[in-house]
Amino acid sequence: MIALLVAALAMASPQSQDVGEVAFANSGSPAAQEAFLRGLALLHNFEYGPAAESFRAAQKIDPEFAMAFWGEAMTFNHPLWAQQDAEAARAVLARAPRGKTPRERDYLHTLDVLYGEGTKHERDLKYADAMAALHDRYPEDVDATALYALSLLGTTAERRDYATYMRAAALLEELFPAHQHHPGVLHYLIHSYDDPVHAPLGVRAARLYGNVAPNAGHALHMTSHIYVAMGMWDEVIDANRRAVDVVNRSRAAKSLPPQACGHYRIWLEYGYLQEERFGEARTVMDECRASALTETGQAKNLSLDPEYSSTASYATMRALYAGSGGRIEPPDPFSVSDPAFVAAKFTIAYSDALAALQRGDATAVNDAVSRAHAAAREIGAINKPHEKGSERVAVVLMEIDALQSIAAGKHAEAIALLRKTVDAEEAMAFQFGPPAVEKPAVELLADELLATGRTAEAEESYRAALRRTPGRTRALEGLFAAQKALGKNEDAARTAALLDRYRRPAGAPPATSKQ
Numbered sequence: 001m002i003a004l005l006v007a008a009l010a011m012a013s014p015q016s017q018d019v020g021e022v023a024f025a026n027s028g029s030p031a032a033q034e035a036f037l038r039g040l041a042l043l044h045n046f047e048y049g050p051a052a053e054s055f056r057a058a059q060k061i062d063p064e065f066a067m068a069f070w071g072e073a074m075t076f077n078h079p080l081w082a083q084q085d086a087e088a089a090r091a092v093l094a095r096a097p098r099g100k101t102p103r104e105r106d107y108l109h110t111l112d113v114l115y116g117e118g119t120k121h122e123r124d125l126k127y128a129d130a131m132a133a134l135h136d137r138y139p140e141d142v143d144a145t146a147l148y149a150l151s152l153l154g155t156t157a158e159r160r161d162y163a164t165y166m167r168a169a170a171l172l173e174e175l176f177p178a179h180q181h182h183p184g185v186l187h188y189l190i191h192s193y194d195d196p197v198h199a200p201l202g203v204r205a206a207r208l209y210g211n212v213a214p215n216a217g218h219a220l221h222m223t224s225h226i227y228v229a230m231g232m233w234d235e236v237i238d239a240n241r242r243a244v245d246v247v248n249r250s251r252a253a254k255s256l257p258p259q260a261c262g263h264y265r266i267w268l269e270y271g272y273l274q275e276e277r278f279g280e281a282r283t284v285m286d287e288c289r290a291s292a293l294t295e296t297g298q299a300k301n302l303s304l305d306p307e308y309s310s311t312a313s314y315a316t317m318r319a320l321y322a323g324s325g326g327r328i329e330p331p332d333p334f335s336v337s338d339p340a341f342v343a344a345k346f347t348i349a350y351s352d353a354l355a356a357l358q359r360g361d362a363t364a365v366n367d368a369v370s371r372a373h374a375a376a377r378e379i380g381a382i383n384k385p386h387e388k389g390s391e392r393v394a395v396v397l398m399e400i401d402a403l404q405s406i407a408a409g410k411h412a413e414a415i416a417l418l419r420k421t422v423d424a425e426e427a428m429a430f431q432f433g434p435p436a437v438e439k440p441a442v443e444l445l446a447d448e449l450l451a452t453g454r455t456a457e458a459e460e461s462y463r464a465a466l467r468r469t470p471g472r473t474r475a476l477e478g479l480f481a482a483q484k485a486l487g488k489n490e491d492a493a494r495t496a497a498l499l500d501r502y503r504r505p506a507g508a509p510p511a512t513s514k515q
Contacts (some may be wrong), residue, residue, distance in 0.1 A: 016201015018215035019045055020183025024143055027100035028065035032058040039071050043183035044146065045216040048075040068103050069096030073111050079124070079154025080191060086123075089115045103141075106134055122404070124155050135171075145171055146184035148436040153191055159429040160195075161392055168192045169201070176205070183219060190359070192221055194432045196470050199229035210239060217246040221264045223431050233502055236271035240264045261288040261313035266306075269317050271323035274473045275504040281326060285317040289334065296338065305389065306347070311336060316438070317348035318352065323439030324499050325474055328355035339378075343389070346375035347438075350396050353403045354439055365407040372400045391428045392436050398424060399441050402448075411452050418445040426468075435469055442468065443475050458482045473502055 019041040028036055039054030052075040058068035069092055077091040093115065099105040116125040131148035138144050156164045172185055179185045184211040188268035193202030206226040213219035221243035227235040243264040251259060259265070265284055272281035292314040306316040314334070322328055328351070336345035349372035352504040356364035376397055379390075398421040404415035421441040428436065446461035462479035466472065476499050483492035 007142070009322060018213070019047070020186075020213040020216070020219070021181040022143070022183070024067070025103075026065075026067045027104060028058065028064040028067060032061040032068065033067050035061065036065065036068050036071065039068070040143070041183050042215070043071060043074055044187055045078075045219045045302040046078070046180070046222075047186070047212055047216050047218055048078065051075050056312055064097045064100075065110060066099040068099050069093065070104075070107055071109060073115070077114060077148060077154075080157045082157050084120055084445075086115045089235065098464060100225055103138060106137060110134055121155075124151070128155050129149050142175055142179050142182060145186065146182070146188055149188050149192070150184070153188065162195075162198075164193050165198075180208055183213050183216070184208070187213060187219065187222060189480075190225055194225035194229055194433065195430060196229045197469065198227050202226040204232070206235075210242065214242075214252075217243040217250075217264065220246060221267065221351045224267055224271075224414055225461045228270070229435050229470065231274070231502070233271050233274045233471065237275070237290070240268035240271065244268065258293040261307075261310040261317075263307050266313060266320070267433060270324070273320060273326065274471065275502055276325070276473060277504050278326050280325075281321060283394075285321055288314045289319055292334075306343075309341060309344070311338070311341045311343045312347075315344035315351070319347050319351040319438035320434055322354035322358065323435075323474075324472075328352075329359070330361075343393075344377055346372055346393065346396070349375055350438070352399060353400050357403050357407055365404055368405045369400050372397065391424075394438055395424045395428060395441065396420060399437065399439070399444060401456075402444070406448060411448065415445065415448055415452070415454075418448060421445075440465055440469055440472075440475075443472070443478070446475070446478050450478055450485075455482050455485045459486060459488075471498070471502060473499065476481060 014048070017267065019038065021160070022037055022041045022138050025038055026036070035057035037056045039051045039058065042048075042051035042054060045051075052072050055068045055071040055075070059072070062068070073089040073092040075091075076085040078084065089111070090391045093108075093111060096108065096134065099108050103196070109129060110130040113130040114123055116123060116128065128148070128151040129314055131151040132143070134144045134146040135141070149171040152164055152171075169189060170491055172189045172192065175185045184280065186205045189205040190209065190378055191201055193205075199203040203226055204367050206223040210220050220239055224236045224239040227233075227239065244259070247264065248258040251257065265288060265369070269281045269284040272284065273279075288310060291310040295310045315336075316330070318334070334348055336342075338349055349368045353365050353368035353372065355369055356362075376393055379393055398417060402414045402417040402421060405411075405417060418441060422445055425437055425441045442461055443465040446458045449455070449458035449461055459479060459482035462475050462482060465475040466479065476495055480495040480499065483489075483495060
């Protein structure tokens with residue numbers, strides 16, 4: 001038994017260098033260690049599909065390898081995405097052998113809790129308690145501590161509680177000095193800090209993580225959670241370009257076409273938009289559009305998730321493009337008829353309203369507003385009132401109505417409605433990354449205040465916008481205009497310097513890695 005444990009530790013780092021370095025004492029056979037350790041590193045990177053494949057490979061080599069079954073069962077719990085397939089996990093555990101050591105049995109017991117009785121939220125809370133007990137029993141076990149921290153984050157994933165996130169960060173900070181190549185330690189630290197207030201604390205982990213796990217697309221992308229929260233647009237672009245490349249290399253190896261849409265592409269487009277590289281942003285968006293035009297939905301898959309399909313991804317990209325100053329000139333229609341994509345239909349109408357207002361086309365604004373309300377009614381008939389994403393629909397509808405008022409010249413009415421919209425948006429659960437309301441309400445309010453000569457109020461609103469979305473170029477441009485109009489030349493010069501740092505000329509070379 002001792003020989004097996006030593007073998008596992010000895011093989012840990014060399015076998016997982018491209019996805020992070022892990023070491024995990026266990027009773028599995030030496031021949032199964034490479035697959036197991038790779039699976040563990042991938043699990044920490046949230047590369048759940050490849051992780052499950054690696055754990056199954058370890059099981060095939062050693063059918064009595066209990067921790068390989070534990071690992072596969074863990075891939076069915078996605079705590080920060082509020083997703084869990086308990087039935088699939090229970091099926092894995094039903095064929096799992098009993099652990100050969102007390103520590104292995106303790107790990108397996110935590111899954112009896114995670115996939116046991118009660119609602120998902122109740123089980124999440126009980127699982128966090130079980131992980132706390134595991135951590136207390138094995139305080140030197142880096143994986144037990146990292147997974148305990150992750151379990152804490154999972155208890156408040158849908159509406160983050162900063163005190164809980166800081167508890168998780170405190171656990172991980174204890175590990176960080178000695179485990180700077182461990183994918184879980186770096187990954188979960190980034191998640192603990194990925195908001196505009198705490199993001200500076202996550203820069204160390206972000207700088208390391210992209211090089212520690214260069215063959216894990218999610219790891220490469222994850223660094224940009226910190227960079228978006230700090231307005232570090234070169235780094236956002238670089239991280240997501242690298243993530244897209246990793247994904248497409250993997251797809252090419254399976255004879256699959258490149259992926260034109262999805263999470264990493266949306267964040268890449270947003271980075272280009274903030275540097276006003278509209279041509280490159282448009283290219284990313286149009287590549288996704290081409291994919292969306294060939295997509296057929298499934299009526300049963302009715303989701304408000306902006307990334308569950310190519311059509312939904314394109315709708316989000318289009319709204320971000322219009323909301324960040326990109327021009328969408330007619331004719332540029334995108335019709336969504338499949339009932340599976342009703343949320344995308346709503347977002348397309350929103351982007352059309354933004355683009356029409358930018359062009360000064362009141363008739364097109366009215367048409368888009370009408371389509372948005374019709375789509376919202378469809379969504380309301382399908383989805384539960386408190387389903388994830390329903391808050392955004394309500395806020396966007398308020399903003400769309402304000403757009404219609406602006407187009408009609410009813411500026412006082414628009415400003416009053418936008419103030420209510422700002423309050424509603426700030427009450428939404430915080431979402432990291434590109435803004436969930438693609439043209440933030442407080443920024444739109446500031447634009448309208450500036451346009452109507454209420455310059456001091458506009459400056460205050462632009463500052464509020466930048467607290468919520470640091471480094472966002474449209475807000476900085478508005479702030480600069482307000483400061484110049486108010487005669488605040490020193491403040492305006494500082495804002496201009498920030499804009500110069502963010503902007504890139506047309507045809508600028510791709511950002512280079514700074515990780």
